[in-house]
Amino acid sequence: MTSKGERFSPGATIPNSGIYSAVHSGHPKDDHEVTCIRGKKFPECRDCGAKVEFVLMRKARHVRHHELFSGEALPATT
Numbered sequence: 001m002t003s004k005g006e007r008f009s010p011g012a013t014i015p016n017s018g019i020y021s022a023v024h025s026g027h028p029k030d031d032h033e034v035t036c037i038r039g040k041k042f043p044e045c046r047d048c049g050a051k052v053e054f055v056l057m058r059k060a061r062h063v064r065h066h067e068l069f070s071g072e073a074l075p076a077t078t
């Protein structure tokens with residue numbers, strides 16, 4: 001189970017769709033929010049490569065992963 005505040009590195013599989021804060025440590029850049037989709041992999045930063053971490057801020061299920069909008073039955077996860 002993923003808990004809020006857990007950090008993920010580039011290459012890791014995205015566990016939950018939602019809003020993540022991207023924290024760059026390889027160059028000056030304010031943290032900023034991005035949307036990530038479950039099942040894909042967190043990408044490397046174009047500037048600092050793997051020196052970026054993603055912190056889950058808010059889960060938000062992808063519309064096509066929701067049972068009411070998907071044509072197939074999926075596990076009831078975000």
Ligand SMILES: [Zn+2]
Nearest residue numbers: 024045047048
């Ligand atoms: Zn970066």
